[in-house]
Structures are given as structure tokens and as C-alpha cells.
Amino acid sequence: MRFILLSFxxxxxxxxxxxxxxxxxxxxxxxxxxxxxxxxxxxxDLQHYHLxxxxxxxxxxxxxxxxxxYKVLEDANRMQIDLxxxxxLTKAExxxxxxxxxxxxxxxxxxxxxxxxxxEEKELVLTFSGTPVEAIRxxxxxxxxxxxxxxxxxxxxxxxxxxxxxxxxxxxxxxYDEPDQGVLMSVTVPENLMDVSNGRLIGTDHDKxxxxxxxxxxxxxxxxxxxxxxxxxxxxxxxxxxxxxKGELDMDYYVLRENLKKAKKQFEDAPKMMKAFExxxxxxxxxxxxYKLVEAPYLGMEHQSSVTYGNAYANGYxxxxxSGTGWGMKFDFIIIHESGHEWFANNITYRxxxxxxxxESFTAYSxxxxxxxxxxxxxxxxxxxxxxxxxxxDSPIIGTYNVNSEGSSDMYYKGANMLHTxxxxxxxxxxxxxxxxxxxxEFYHKTVATRQVESYISxxxxxxxxxIFNQYLRDIRIPIFSYNLxxxxxxxxxxxxxxxxxxxxxxxxxxxxxxxxxxxxWQQIAIPQEDAKISVDENYYVGTLNISGD
Numbered sequence: 158m159r160f161i162l163l164s165f166x167x168x169x170x171x172x173x174x175x176x177x178x179x180x181x182x183x184x185x186x187x188x189x190x191x192x193x194x195x196x197x198x199x200x201x202d203l204q205h206y207h208l209x210x211x212x213x214x215x216x217x218x219x220x221x222x223x224x225x226x227y228k229v230l231e232d233a234n235r236m237q238i239d240l241x242x243x244x245x246l247t248k249a250e251x252x253x254x255x256x257x258x259x260x261x262x263x264x265x266x267x268x269x270x271x272x273x274x275x276x277e278e279k280e281l282v283l284t285f286s287g288t289p290v291e292a293i294r295x296x297x298x299x300x301x302x303x304x305x306x307x308x309x310x311x312x313x314x315x316x317x318x319x320x321x322x323x324x325x326x327x328x329x330x331x332x333y334d335e336p337d338q339g340v341l342m343s344v345t346v347p348e349n350l351m352d353v354s355n356g357r358l359i360g361t362d363h364d365k366x367x368x369x370x371x372x373x374x375x376x377x378x379x380x381x382x383x384x385x386x387x388x389x390x391x392x393x394x395x396x397x398x399x400x401x402x403k404g405e406l407d408m409d410y411y412v413l414r415e416n417l418k419k420a421k422k423q424f425e426d427a428p429k430m431m432k433a434f435e436x437x438x439x440x441x442x443x444x445x446x447x448y449k450l451v452e453a454p455y456l457g458m459e460h461q462s463s464v465t466y467g468n469a470y471a472n473g474y475x476x477x478x479x480s481g482t483g484w485g486m487k488f489d490f491i492i493i494h495e496s497g498h499e500w501f502a503n504n505i506t507y508r509x510x511x512x513x514x515x516x517e518s519f520t521a522y523s524x525x526x527x528x529x530x531x532x533x534x535x536x537x538x539x540x541x542x543x544x545x546x547x548x549x550x551d552s553p554i555i556g557t558y559n560v561n562s563e564g565s566s567d568m569y570y571k572g573a574n575m576l577h578t579x580x581x582x583x584x585x586x587x588x589x590x591x592x593x594x595x596x597x598x599e600f601y602h603k604t605v606a607t608r609q610v611e612s613y614i615s616x617x618x619x620x621x622x623x624x625i626f627n628q629y630l631r632d633i634r635i636p637i638f639s640y641n642l643x644x645x646x647x648x649x650x651x652x653x654x655x656x657x658x659x660x661x662x663x664x665x666x667x668x669x670x671x672x673x674x675x676x677x678x679w680q681q682i683a684i685p686q687e688d689a690k691i692s693v694d695e696n697y698y699v700g701t702l703n704i705s706g707d
Contacts, residue, residue, distance in 0.1 A: 184560040190237070190264040191321065192509070192561030194333055197237035197266060201227040203329050204278060205338040210326060211345040211369075212352070212389055214311035217303050219244070220286035221345075223327050226338070228278050234269040236281070239323035239330035244287035246327050251281050263323060289325040292316060295455035300324055304454040306391060306413050311350060313389040314453045314465065319563070322382035333508040333604050335379040339446075345371040346389050353388040353411045355380060355463040356446040376462065377445045379602045381506045384461035388451045393417050399428050399448075402440040406431070407447040416452060419470040424450055426492045433530035434497060434523065439594040442504035442601065450492065457491040459498030459520075466491055480543030484528055484536050497523035500597050508604045511556035513563045514630060515610055518554070518572020519593075525573070538696060541577045544570040545698070554630045555607060565633075574698040575629040581696045582625070582661055583618050592617045624658045629698075631655070637700040638662060638675065638693050647684040647691070651675045652702070663694040 203225070210221035225238075240246045241263040249256045249267045259266040273279065292300035299320030304312045315325055323330040344352035348368045356376035363370050388411070395417070396409040408427055412420040427450055435441060441448060446462040453465035456475070468491035469475055478485030501519035522541070529537035548571045556564035565571075583589045592614055599613055607630070615622040628636060632655050640649040647666070651658055654677065661674045666689050673682070693701050 184557070184562070187262045187264070188560040188562070190261065191239065191330065193559045194331060195237055196233070197235050198329060198331060198334070200229070200231040200233035201236065202230050203227055203334045203336045205336050205340065206328065206385075207341045207343070208326055208385070209343040209345075210387065212313060212387065214303065214313060214347065214350075214389070216288070217291065217301070218286070218288045219301075219325055221284075221326070223283045223285070225281045225283065225328070226278060226336075227281070229273045229275050232273070232275060234273050236267045236269060237329070238265045238267060238281075238283060238327050239263055239321065240265060240285060240327040241290070241321065241324045244285055244289050244323075244325060244327075246283060246285050248284035249281060250284075251279065265327070283327045285327050290320070292455070296458050302454045307415055308391065310391045311347070311389060312391075312413070312454045313387070314455065315386055316453075316455055316458050316465070318383040318458065321561075322385060326385075328382055330382055332381060332506060332510060335381055335506065335602075335604060337379055339376040339378055340380055340385060342374045342376075342385070342387075343371055344374070344387050344389075345369050349391070350389050351392045351411075353392055353449070353451045353463065355385060355461055357407075378443050378461075380461045381503065381604075384459065384463075384503055386458070386460040386463055386465065388453055388463070388465065390452070390454075392452070395421060397428065399431055401431060401444070402435050403444045406441060406444055409447055409449045410451075411449065412452040416470065420452070423470045423489055424492070426489045427496070429488075429531065430493050430496050430527065433527045434500060436530055437523070437526045437590060437593055438500040439597040442499060442597065448496075448499070450496075457495045459495045459502050459516075461499065461503040464492075464495045464499070466495070468492070479547065480540045481546060482539045482543040484532070484540040484543070485524075487532065487536075488524075488527060490524070493524055493527050494520055497527075504597055504602060505600045505610075506604045508606050509558050510561055510563050511558045512605075512607045513556070514554045514568040514572050515605065515607065517568040518576060521569040521573040522576045525577070538577075541570075541573055542695060545574060548574070550633045550635065553633060571629065571698075575625070577696060578629075578698045579614070579618075579622060579625065581663065581694065582620060582622070588618070624655065625660055627655050628658055628660075635698065635700050636660065637702050638664070639702045639704055640691055641703070641705045642684060642687065642689060642691070643705070645683060645685055645687065646681045647689075648679050648681045649673065649675050650679045651677055653700070660697075662697055662699065665692045665694065666690070 205226040207224040252271045290300040292302050295302045296316035299317040306312045317324045321330045342354045346352050348370045352372040354374035356374045359375045360373040392411040393414045399406040399408050443462045449463045450466050453467045456467045458465045473486045474490040497520040502516035507515050525537040525541040552565040554564045554568045556562040580589050611626045634653045637653040639652045659676050
């Protein structure tokens with residue numbers, strides 16, 4: 158997910174990005190209902206959605222049904238379904254019987270009358286309609302975008318990572334539970350338009366009397382709610398076959414008719430992305446569902462197997478280099494970044510949005526790994542160090558749990574620099590690569606919590622990295638390497654750190670490399686040169702303080 162506009166300063170827009178999950182100064186009951194695994198959610202395991210939705214561009218409205226298949230885990234019969242106003246949940250049915258719905262803001266509680274035997278699969282049919290919230294600044298504030306292309310035809314899409322999928326369709330709107338058996342989407346649009354959604358197109362129905370077409374898209378893999386999307390427009394198609402680590406991968410591209418020529422040139426970055434990221438992260442996680450780039454009327458989002466694109470067919474981020482080094486102009490930012498989320502966000506998904514860094518830190522880091530693969534380690538280093546200018550250190554990267562609250566926007570480039578620092582600590586690029594690939598294998602198609610990711614990296618690195626994660630994820634301070642040269646001795650320690658912080662670091666003494674293991678206690682080492690020049694390897698995201706004042 159991205160967080161700035163071309164016409165705004167980086168600092169302003171980073172602050173705007175921090176409001177993706179808006180709430181007041183105090184959390185409300187609605188925040189808790191949305192962000193907690195409530196008892197009305199915990200007893201059933203989501204298996205499959207069949208989302209049927211009709212899109213009416215004239216009235217900017219949606220209507221349809223969602224058939225929810227679930228597995229009963231515990232003895233219970235009261236279910237929470239989420240749908241945000243002004244959309245309305247008008248009916249709930251099970252086994253042919255209409256059920257009573259208790260509305261509590263955007264949470265809707267349904268008492269089921271049929272037996273709910275533990276271990277069995279059941280279905281619930283939800284009927285909905287309304288005019289969903291319209292996105293003002295998509296994708297940052299979220300909602301539906303209703304635009305027109307240069308020919309005056311409707312150009313429509315959703316973007317709702319922060320505000321939630323329940324902004325436009327009824328579902329179990331919490332990150333911890335994904336439909337194990339995937340999703341079937343049946344999207345009805347005016348007959349002169351096309352819908353492009355997740356997965357593969359398995360059929361199209363044409364109702365000539367109603368002058369509509371219904372596009373049926375099937376996702377076979379688990380998918381996070383916010384990754385489910387509709388894209389409606391006058392699309393044309395082109396594609397290619399990519400020979401990847403798991404065989405032949407369909408790479409499909411849908412763009413507005415007017416942009417076909419530009420897209421065929423710009424989308425050459427897509428197979429390059431796939432080559433670099435399969436190298437670093439392992440096989441693309443959704444071969445069964447294909448990979449797609451779909452033009453959208455906003456900047457872009459990581460919708461699973463249906464990555465949306467609106468970067469004006471230009472390199473950089475809307476023509477800008479976010480690192481200020483020049484390396485950011487070597488690739489199309491949206492193609493690289495949003496596709497990186499296929500591994501970190503769509504394959505490995507946070508259970509709670511407080512852990513959104515798992516999505517954004519690794520994916521921001523993927524930008525410099527793309528450069529590493531094609532341009533070398535020095536280019537990678539310069540880029541990630543350049544992004545430090547975007548770091549605010551205003552609040553912790555990890556947010557507040559169970560209230561649908563993300564942490565600081567520093568989850569992007571502070572998180573990327575944390576990972577770059579850990580790469581230095583591991584000090585073995587093949588081992589580091591095996592850790593990144595191992596994460597995507599260990600947590601393949603799973604929802605995870607921060608501690609699981611932390612533990613895995615520490616275990617595979619053979620290093621206790623907990624103090625480092627605590628420092629960079631849960632604290633706003635940057636470690637300071639404090640030192641003093643006196644009487645042929647270098648005295649050094651870490652300051653400005655959490656209790657128990659330890660981190661090895663590489664320094665240079667008159668240009669000569671030296672590996673140290675500072676703690677919060679003063680240590681010393683003989684340095685014969687009285688006026689030696691001391692510097693810390695800039696690959697470590699730390700500060701330096703010479704307390705002697707020299």
C-alpha cells in the first residue's frame with residue numbers, strides 16, 4: 158500500500174498515510190468490535206465466499222448476495238458479520254429460513270436457528286445493497302472510486318485496506334481468518350464494460366435483455382478480505398507466460414484501451430520483478446490463480462493476484478525517486494512495491510493490523526532487493542539508506558492490538574532499514590536469502606503475529622534478535638553508538654536504547670574494519686592511534702556520538 162501524492166511533500170503525505178485506520182483519540186466500541194476476535198467470530202472458521210454483486214455506475218450503487226461457507230469449531234449459534242453504513246444488510250438466510258439480524262453500528266449479529274454441529278460445514282446467505290462510501294483520496298482513505306476514462310466510459314474500482322472490505326460487501330472483516338477454499342466472485346456490469354477481479358476468469362454470462370454481463374472469477378487460494386477487488390472499465394488484455402520456479406505462470410495485464418501501447422512497454426518490469434522476487438522470496442505464492450496487473454483509477458494496491466496499477470506509466474513513484482539517489486528511477490515503483498506484497502501481505506498476512514509492519518517493512522525492503530538483483534549490492538545500499546529521509550520516529554511501528562489500529566508510517570522505511578541492518582548482523586547473504594525464502598515457506602498462506610516472524614528470523618539466523626526487534630518496532634529511539642578515545646583505548650557502548658539492548662556492529666578505525674559487540678555497559682579495546690578516526694558502518698541504522706567532543 159502507498160502513502161503519498163505527487164503534489165504533496167513527503168512528510169505531509171507520510172502523516173496522511175498514518176490515518177489509513179482512522180479513529181478518535183480514544184478507541185470506541187466499534188473499534189473493538191472491528192478489531193477483536195469476538196466470541197461471535199471465534200466459533201466458526203471461514204471456508205469460502207461466493208460474492209455476487211451488481212455494479213450500477215449511474216447510481217453509484219451496489220447490490221447482491223454473499224454466500225458464506227464456514228466450519229463449526231465450537232458450540233455456538235450467534236454470528237458477527239460486518240457491513241459498514243450506508244450499505245445495508247437486508248437479509249440473512251440459512252437452510253431456507255430468514256433469520257433475525259441485530260444491528261450494532263457496522264457489526265451485525267445473526268442468531269442461527271439450525272443446529273450447528275461441531276466439525277460440520279454450513280452456509281449462510283447474506284443479501285445487501287446500497288451506495289458505498291466514495292473514496293476521496295484513494296487508496297489512502299478507502300472506499301469506491303467512480304471515475305470515467307477519456308472516452309467518457311465508467312472506470313470503477315474499490316480500495317479498502319484500512320477502512321475494510323465491509324465498506325462495500327458483508328463479510329467476516331478481521332485479518333485472522335481467511336477463506337481456506339478461496340472465493341468465487343460473480344460481478345455484473347453494463348455490457349459495454351468488463352470487470353476484472355482476483356483469480357482466473359472461469360465464465361461470462363450475457364443478459365442481452367438487461368444489457369449486462371456477469372464475469373465469474375475464481376480464487377482457489379486463501380485470500381485476505383481487503384485483497385478482494387472489483388475493477389470495472391473498458392479493458393483490453395495482453396499477457397505472457399513466465400517460466401518460474403513452480404513451472405509456467407500466467408502473467409495477465411488489463412489496461413484501458415487508450416493505454417495499451419504504453420502498458421506493453423511499461424509492464425516489462427513485471428517479469429523482471431518476478432525474477433528478482435522469486436530469487437529472494439521463493440516461488441510466487443499463487444500460481445493457481447495467476448498474476449495480474451490491472452489498471453485502476455488510483456495509484457495502486459496489492460490486491461491478491463489482481464494487483465492494481467495507476468502510476469501514470471512512469472518510472473519512480475509518479476515520476477519521483479523516493480530515495481533521492483537516482484536508483485528509484487530505475488523501476489516502476491507501483492509494479493515492484495505492490496507486487497512485492499504478493500509475498501508479504503497476501504502470502505504471509507497479519508492477524509491483527511497492529512502488526513502491519515509485516516506487510517510494509519518487508520515490501521518496502523523488497524524495493525532495494527529488486528535493485529540488488531539487477532544493479533548490485535551498492536545500488537541496493539544507496540537506495541535503502543536514501544529512504545531514511547522519510548523516517549519520522551514519531552511513534553512505534555507496532556500499533557495497538559484488538560482495536561483495528563496500525564502503528565506509525567515508519568513501518569515502511571524504518572522497517573526496511575531495520576531489515577537491512579539485520580542483514581548486516583547475519584553477515585551471510587545466502588543465509589539471509591534462505592531466511593526470506595523460508596519465511597514464505599514456513600508461513601505459506603497463513604496469518605501470523607509479529608512474535609512468530611521475530612522467532613523464525615532469530616532461530617534461522619542463530620542470533621537472538623529480540624532486543625533489535627524491540628528497539629526498532631516498539632520504541633521510537635534510534636540506538637546511539639557512544640564512544641571515547643582515551644590513553645590508547647576506545648571506550649564504547651550503546652545508548653538511547655531499550656533495556657537489555659545488544660547488537661553487534663561494524664566500525665572503522667582509520668578505515669580499517671573492526672567488529673564489535675557493544676552492550677549498554679562500557680567496554681574497551683586498545684587503539685594505539687590517539688587521533689584515530691572512528692566511524693560506524695552506515696549500513697546499520699544507528700547514530701554515533703563521540704563523547705570526548707573531538
